Amino acid sequence: MGILEDQQARIDQLGGIGCGRKRKEDARFIQGKGNYVDDVKLPGMLHADFVRSPYGHARIKSIDTSKALALPGVRAVLTAKDLAPLKLHWMPTLAGDVQAVLADEKVGFQYQEVAFVVADDRYIAADAVDLVKVEYEELPSITDPFHSMDPDAPVIRPDLDGKDTGAHGKRKHYNHIFTWEVGDKAETDRVFETAPVTVKEQIWYPRNHGMPLETCGSVASFDKVNGELKVWVTSQAPHVVRTVVSLLSGLDESKVHVVAPDIGGGFGVKVGVYPGYVCSIVASIVLGKPVKWIEDRVEHLAATAFGRDYHMTGELAADADGRIQAARFYVLADHGAFDSCADPTKWPAGFFNICTGSYDIKAAHVTVDGVYTNKTPGGVSYRCSFRVTEGSYVIERMIDVLAQKMGLDKAEIRLRNFIKPEQFPYQSALGWEYDSGSYEAGLRKVMEVCDYAALRREQEEKRKRGELMGIGLSTFTEIVGAGPTKICDILGVGMFDSCEIRIHPTGSAIARFGTKDQGQSHRTTYAQILATEVGIPSESIMIEEGDTDTAPYGLGTYGSRSTPTAGAAAARAGRKIRAKAQKIAAHLLEVAEDDLEWDIDRFVVKGVPDQAKTMKEIAWAAYNRTPPGLEPGLEAVEYYDPPNMTYPSGAYLCVVDIDRHTGEVKVRRFYALDDCGTRINPMVIDGQIHGGLTEAFAVAMGQELPYDKAGNLLGASLLDYFVPTAVETPRYETDFTVTPSPHHPIGAKGVGESPHVGGVSAFSNAVIDAFAHAGVTHLNMPYKSSTVWKTIHTLNLDQRA
């Protein structure tokens, strides 16, 4: 075997960065051996269920729990009155607001939690819910956020009476939450006044919801003897939950044990703290028994955090060649009855200000007004907790609008406006420093592979025959990896993340992280990073997360942050291990440290290749032959505070054909080119892309949570809420470019959210493009066959020969 083959064999054996090994998580899941929160069963465990409001807005006149309490097997019925003495009937939200744990004198949204029934089994609990008699006096509901700030609008939050200032500054109206502004308004307005071309469009990103396999739930078990509380919870951020529980309960954080086992996906829905968690904990403390609360699918859709619901006005100003000179955005954000977003504290509209996208726009300004409505609170989910999807959507739509107005091709206008490789690091007009990107290369590759020019010719011919075909492009830039602690915190805790690694004497290892896998394949990919860094096969590295007693503190997994933060921590912890290993190897080989060089899985004496110590040998020595003055053992901890966000990007192309007589949209082709920097595991990346694109497809084509005027939520069950099956899901072709992040230890950016963020725009742009020749510049999602048909019918495009 030659040297190169030998090295390749050792690299292959490591299974490190770049290898497409199969997911370590799958074996358990496909054999039904996952261990979800609902699988937790404890002796004497009680079961809980909520009484929920049937009204969108109502005063509670009385609650009579006597009949429910009389039902055999019912242990307790909690109402706000019971929680009030503990000061737990309200809880702080991550967004600086407060939220009722159990409705206090009034309800502000349909399905709001009113009473918490605890019983011996789930059936008795459900029967008891029906026996709780609540007398309501219905109030007028606000379901259209454009009427939230009407002078005579109903008061949604009397508890905020007199509070003119919220967590993010002055409130303009009693139903107003915050105004958030960023960018240079004067300069932007000035450019708009003189620009040769301007466009403006009203764009709504409808309310929707993620769809994890397991709904939200918790099992709380209070040990009265030791005063310790253990909580299994469907959380993407278990350490934050522990901190919140400790603050709310007054228990020492060390006596609170929070575990997030398998949770079946999160998508942002499982970032916050829900009334059900709090109530199960209180009930367990009060009753001294374990209490399980698991919501059903309707409750999940109706009562836990929704996504989006941004009403956006986009404006672009351009020169005569279609070069964008300025961008202006106004957003009316529908937050529901409480502001329970889960953005970093200083960011009430998340990172919406990524909305200048992949384009070099010198002047920009954003205003976001958050308002209350009589709807479910949230604004967190999904697959992008921080409003990046909305920001990316509005610019990807607006650039199409501009192209249409100017008669420019939609690819051409992008090529004219891209930030160029030599401009990185790039300072955006709205305050970000983009780390790296190769936007033009990506789009050109997609256009070439898909023969974009031929597609446009085909479209032209089809239009002559009256057929509807659309081509959608999305050349998005994401912002992920929150984030630098100087600008990002949650409840005052900086958004670093962590890795703790311990190499055992025989050369295998365990590493623990502050993040929490919910399908992102951390067991697979973190081990690969460590394998490359420390020279131990990934197969021999165990990865653990989710148990706050054993894992180092971290802010959890959402916002594509795990690889940028904890992945970086892994690399750096690995390097600490290697530094110590080098000392030990030098001692064993009786040479100076500097005489050694790292070679895949061992240290070699420079120029003397047969004088080497493998990591396995070093690990053994770490437990018996460390050099004088060096403590035994081989462990490292890294808390990584990222210097910047990472900025993954992509170029997507989508081709749709629309049935003129039914309005059905068929996706003919979807080509997704992603650039997430260094690729840790291509197979895992493909999996993330496929999943995210399927969600994007679902969002664009059918997911919606509309309310009627009375405040009733329509369609909150899987009978209506659109979850595509494999049959409807398009086929995807994936591709990539690699532009490493210069500030990340291994050059990796996050990828989990890219396909969702970028995909929605591609699907949406394709559908709207099919109508471009009829003068259509925008259509709101979702593109259900009924709404698409209505467009066709109104435009007379369904004439028969």
Added chain:
Amino acid sequence: MIPPSFAYRAPASLKEALALIDESGDDAKFLAGGHSLLPMMKFRVSEPAVLIDLGGVPELQGIREAGDRIHIGPMSTENEIIGSALLQQKCPLLPEVARWIADPQVRNRGTIGGDVAHGDPANDHPAVMLALEADFVLRSSQGERVVPANEFYFGTYFTAMEANEVLAEIRVPVLGPGTGYAYKKLKRKTGDFAIAAACVLLTLDRGICKRIAITLTNVGPTPLRASAAEQALTGKAIDDAAVENAAQLAMQICDPAEDLRGDKEYKTHMAGEMVRRAIRQALERAKEAK
């Protein structure tokens, strides 16, 4: 999603099943595949005190040929309908329709009897039963009566069947060799109910439409028979104009319920479109058969 408590009975014969329903009174329900009934119970829309499971009743099983009719046991699952060689040969419309119902999991449990008996206008079999002019055999401890499918449906969840009756048999005709058939269903996704669907059965005589049945799913409180459209085509050559005319006439009888899948206008137009497509396919099949 948790039903109230109920008693469960599992009779081993039809006689026993009928005796049980008599003694349990109005609060009892027959349980077939459970794929309509159990969801309603979980939503507490239906709260029967007693469930009488028909799964162990041998008289309700099986698919047999009887002269120019086929007798279908109501407990035949959709997958049994799909897999039946007899139906594939003699009444291929039914296996074709069953394939459009829900998804493989539901079709493994859901029965054709439950589908027609439930009275849900969104179900697919009822409109097909109208087009086939099927007969439903209803049995109670008092005896047996035969109700034509075309006289069975009164309203949503409201049929000619009495609470103490069981649907004991479904009788459909053997389709003659020249019969064209089609079931066109517009649905949002696999496993979903019809936004609108149309069933067409027709026979031709030297290019002229001798007989045609056109029925509609989920565009009214019951399955609908588009009689005016049928009359307009009978005795005529079916050309594009005739198809269009039939579609327009069919649309006139639609009164669909509005929901997230579409408003009245959309669903009505889709019923029309499904009629167009079903007539065309049935026509092609009738011509091919010649």
